[in-house]
Amino acid sequence: MKLIVNGQxxxxxxxxxxxxxxxxxxxxxxxxxAVNSDLVHRVNRAxxxxxxxxxxxxxxxxxxx
Amino acid sequence: MFELLGxxxxxxxxxxxxxxxxxxxxxxxxxxxxxxxxxxxxRREMAGGRDGEKFWSLIRSLGTRILPNTAGCHSVKEAVxxxxxxREVFGTSWIKLEVIGNHxxxxxxxxxxxxxxxxxxxxGFAVFPYTxxxxxxxxxxxxxxxxxxxxxxxxxxxALGPVxxxxxxxxxxxFPGVPLIVDAGLGRPSHAATVMELGFDAVLLNTAVAxxxxxxxxxRAFGKAVDAGREAFLSGMLExxxxxxxxxxxxxRAVFS
Numbered sequence: 527m528k529l530i531v532n533g534q535x536x537x538x539x540x541x542x543x544x545x546x547x548x549x550x551x552x553x554x555x556x557x558x559x560a561v562n563s564d565l566v567h568r569v570n571r572a573x574x575x576x577x578x579x580x581x582x583x584x585x586x587x588x589x590x591x
Numbered sequence: 592m593f594e595l596l597g598x599x600x601x602x603x604x605x606x607x608x609x610x611x612x613x614x615x616x617x618x619x620x621x622x623x624x625x626x627x628x629x630x631x632x633x634r635r636e637m638a639g640g641r642d643g644e645k646f647w648s649l650i651r652s653l654g655t656r657i658l659p660n661t662a663g664c665h666s667v668k669e670a671v672x673x674x675x676x677x678r679e680v681f682g683t684s685w686i687k688l689e690v691i692g693n694h695x696x697x698x699x700x701x702x703x704x705x706x707x708x709x710x711x712x713x714x715g716f717a718v719f720p721y722t723x724x725x726x727x728x729x730x731x732x733x734x735x736x737x738x739x740x741x742x743x744x745x746x747x748x749x750a751l752g753p754v755x756x757x758x759x760x761x762x763x764x765x766f767p768g769v770p771l772i773v774d775a776g777l778g779r780p781s782h783a784a785t786v787m788e789l790g791f792d793a794v795l796l797n798t799a800v801a802x803x804x805x806x807x808x809x810x811r812a813f814g815k816a817v818d819a820g821r822e823a824f825l826s827g828m829l830e831x832x833x834x835x836x837x838x839x840x841x842x843x844r845a846v847f848s
Binding site: 531550551559564586591 | 610638659675679680681798
């Protein structure tokens with residue numbers, strides 16, 4: 527499946543958001559995820575089905591003013 | 592003590608966490624400033640990365656309240672989604688709402704800001720809107736559900752200090768019961784003292800501390816300035832006069848001629 531993850535085009539075998547995170551070696555409870563500009567809650571990642579062309583943002587805490 | 596949204600804060604200084612020379616200096620600056628609220632952000636985590644985890648551990652060790660921001664957002668949609676993501680990660684409904692309208696001045700897009708504020712307030716957020724000193728925009732933000740306003744006093748990172756004191760004074764007078772926090776543009780402790788003397792409830796700053804030659808010393812200086820300005824406001828300052836007035840009593844002075 528073709529996905530855009532944090533702005534980068536990837537060809538990856540993952541049907542759900544949780545599978546995508548695992549495939550890319552993301553782990554931890556400090557991550558926030560959005561698909562096509564909408565938040566996907568942590569508890570919904572396992573059942574959230576991805577579609578070809580989806581844009582995924584994976585964010586974590588960072589310094590800010 | 593500062594009563595804000597049902598919370599008692601020991602300090603009226605809010606401190607940003609960006610641009611410090613090192614995480615250790617950030618931690619020391621937070622400690623020296625006496626701040627009880629720090630601002631944080633969300634950024635892309637690269638695959639397999641642990642940058643966010645390290646920073647998050649550091650922030651939690653500081654023992655302060657956290658005010659996440661939506662820095663860098665230029666649209667209502669971006670800001671709203673970022674706020675929701677921040678609420679999930681940081682576990683707080685407080686959000687410093689930024690909707691930037693101009694790339695050069697980083698001026699808030701007050702129209703988008705009001706729209707985003709309404710959406711987030713309706714969703715249960717406590718919205719701290721980064722706004723200008725425009726009274727009409729301020730009224731719209733309050734109508735949208737904001738309980739706090741955060742006007743700039745100069746562009747972000749400019750260090751210019753309060754460039755329009757009459758506007759800030761006017762804002763304070765128009766919204767006597769609303770917590771007003773000056774956010775952005777402060778360059779030195781005297782700037783912070785000045786806006787606190789005007790009756791603002793708190794200040795939020797980052798660059799002036801983080802980019803100082805000694806961030807820890809500057810953090811301490813800002814903490815003192817904020818306290819001094821607040822105490823001066825509460826103590827009732829003398830208004831400027833155009834004529835000299837002797838401070839030593841004239842009654843009973845000797846006459847030699």
